[in-house]
Amino acid sequence: AQSVTQPDIHITVSEGASLELRCNYSYGATPYLFWYVQSPGQGLQLLLKYFSGDTLVQGIKGFEAEFKRSQSSFNLRKPSVHWSDAAEYFCAVGSQAGTALIFGKGTTLSVSS
Amino acid sequence: DAGVIQSPRHEVTEMGQEVTLRCKPISGHNSLFWYRQTMMRGLELLIYFNNNVPIDDSGMPEDRFSAKMPNASFSTLKIQPSEPRDSAVYFCASSGLAGGQFIQYFGAGTRLSVL
Numbered sequence: 684a685q686s687v688t689q690p691d692i693h694i695t696v697s698e699g700a701s702l703e704l705r706c707n708y709s710y711g712a713t714p715y716l717f718w719y720v721q722s723p724g725q726g727l728q729l730l731l732k733y734f735s736g737d738t739l740v741q742g743i744k745g746f747e748a749e750f751k752r753s754q755s756s757f758n759l760r761k762p763s764v765h766w767s768d769a770a771e772y773f774c775a776v777g778s779q780a781g782t783a784l785i786f787g788k789g790t791t792l793s794v795s796s
Numbered sequence: 797d798a799g800v801i802q803s804p805r806h807e808v809t810e811m812g813q814e815v816t817l818r819c820k821p822i823s824g825h826n827s828l829f830w831y832r833q834t835m836m837r838g839l840e841l842l843i844y845f846n847n848n849v850p851i852d853d854s855g856m857p858e859d860r861f862s863a864k865m866p867n868a869s870f871s872t873l874k875i876q877p878s879e880p881r882d883s884a885v886y887f888c889a890s891s892g893l894a895g896g897q898f899i900q901y902f903g904a905g906t907r908l909s910v911l
Contacts, residue, residue: 719902726800726887727902734897773839781827781891781898783852786839 685710687774689787696764697795704759704790706774716757717775717784718748727773733757734779744768769794800903802888808909814876817906820869821890829889829900830863830873839887845871878910 688707696702708714715734719727731742738750748759757774771791775784801820809815821828830842832855843853845865856863860879865871875882885907889900 726904783841783844788838
């Protein structure tokens with residue numbers, strides 16, 4: 684079955700500390716991977732994507748993610764978290780054909796001062 | 797571009813009433829998706845269209861839900877009759893081929909409360 688697992692429901696990080704959000708996927712075809720961020724009451728904003736090539740991808744707001752095929756993972760990282768990064772983060776997988784995305788349940792990030 | 801536009805942003809209705817959610821995709825995009833977000837089930841696909849034709853409606857919960865895309869710039873999701881368990885945030889997304897890649901862009905969502 685195709686699925687995305689985000690093992691951490693809620694993470695709290697101190698401002699200025701590093702962040703890693705985990706994502707594992709199960710997908711029958713070549714996966715196209717995405718991270719989206721959702722602020723309260725807002726829609727989903729694309730942070731970054733992986734389609735092919737370099738397995739370390741850079742996104743907006745200083746985020747990066749690394750695709751590890753052997754581990755079926757696509758973890759999101761940021762070296763120094765800002766209070767404005769507090770939000771819900773979703774990992775998603777899709778196909779090259781542009782079909783619907785399969786989302787993880789999300790990880791809520793809180794930033795403490 | 798203004799992005800994907802959804803209306804209304806909030807809808808409060810009583811059980812049994814008809815609810816219509818609207819979506820205007822990004823101009824030039826040929827795929828449109830309706831997702832539902834709940835605490836229990838997260839983000840789930842309801843239906844998606846390609847070139848105005850429904851391709852996958854396997855996520856539509858039951859016959860009370862229907863979706864249409866009469867043209868490339870407009871889609872509706874209708875619930876009739878509505879029930880309290882339909883309370884959720886409904887997102888519309890659109891995508892088109894750019895640089896050999898399909899990326900979905902989301903609207904701000906419609907928060908539906910059925911009393």
